[in-house]
Amino acid sequence: MEQKIVTVGLDLAKNVFQVHAIAADGAVLFRRRLRRTEIIRFFTELPPCLVGMEACTSAHHWARELTANGHEVRLMPPAHVKPYVKRGKTDAADAEAICEAVTRPTMRFVAVKSVEQQAVLMLHKSRDLMVRQRTMLINALRGHLAEYGIVTGLGAGGVVASLKALHEEQDRFPAHTRSALHAIAAQLRALTSEIDRLEAQILDWHRNNETSRRLATIPGIGPITASAIAAAVPDASPFRSGRQFAAWLGLTPRANSSGGKERLGGITKQGDGYLRRLLVVGSTAVMRITRKNPARQP
Structure with a gap:
């Protein structure tokens, strides 16, 4: 009985893409290189399955294209995929790592932008x-x-x-x-x-x-910051609190704790640097106004 493809790891590139496909039991069904012009035809002929990609250049475009063909597409930060690379840096190794990482239950995914x-x-x-x-x-x-x-x-x-x-x-x-x-x-x-x-x-x-207008009601957030957040974060439901959003942006302290002793350093700066800069500038402005005129405290 021929095994069915359930998960595909797609390593994106400028011209030549690498595909790694596995069955439900993890058996490798094929490894293949595809040119850019072959991608749409290949996934159109493929039965609907889970497709994993790194959230890099052109990832959102391909995610929309493959979703339109009936596939479930999940994007992952490249830094979260790297630990799954078993050997040297090659396209085949990257595609295999993507294929494995996308099935992890604790993996954090990037929402596909419109x-x-x-x-x-x-x-x-x-x-x-x-x-x-x-x-x-x-x-x-x-x-x-x-x-x-x-x-x-x-x-x-x-x-x-x-x-x-x-x-x-x-x-x-x-x-x-x-x-x-x-x-x-x-x-x-x-x-x-x-x-x-x-x-x-x-x-x-x-x-x-509407989302951008609601964000602009927060002190320190104007139209520029509000529209940037609304466009960069299509789905805010994964964040259960404001602190989780701050951690995602890299605004929380870097922890280096061991032996029951808590040590906190500077902020991690691991998120979107543009959004982080806008929010820091906005919060600084609010603090400066409040310091000069406490009666205007938001």
Whole structure:
């Protein structure tokens, strides 16, 4: 009697994928390499089964595609799969480890994101990239002006002062310096315009998403943070408490306890760094406001 495939481990790649399939008793039924163009046809012909993948690049896309073909797809953090690798780093070994890890009852899985949620997160990532690029341009502009004895302050006021100084004092700069500084200023204005455009789209999505609006009622959480959480965490049901969510984000202390003695270090920083940064900035703002005016304590 031919054994039925019940679990498949799929190691994702750019062009060549590795498949590892087992039966209900754990017997290996086949190991196979597939090209990208063969994936959909292969899983369409395969009877519905459990498919495990690491939550890496393109994982959510393939999870949606395979789910549409009737398979149960589970994504796992790569760090949780690594302990199941029995030998050296190869695609076949990774696929086997994924196949074994996905069947573990204590394994923690990553919720599959929808196309809309990924689109919102792309807005966030693009905005974050442009904000960092804008900071680099501001620092470059301030540094170049300082070479000519023009020192401006930090923050938004410092940016305005730098641009004002550039226009008022440009006659004292050599032609090449003026050209370089005006190029930086033009890029700075263009980036600011693009950041404003992305923020408007994020705000529009936030206004039309109930989860995001509810999150924004929490002190220290605005539309940017709320929409990022709503898009990055499709299903919050696995978190039984706020502390579990904080642990998932890497905001809880690292434990190094033994012999009945509890030792706690710094935070683990093992979760989503972008969400963690937004929440830390928001909580810091609430603490600063409360310290200045205790009557405004949330």
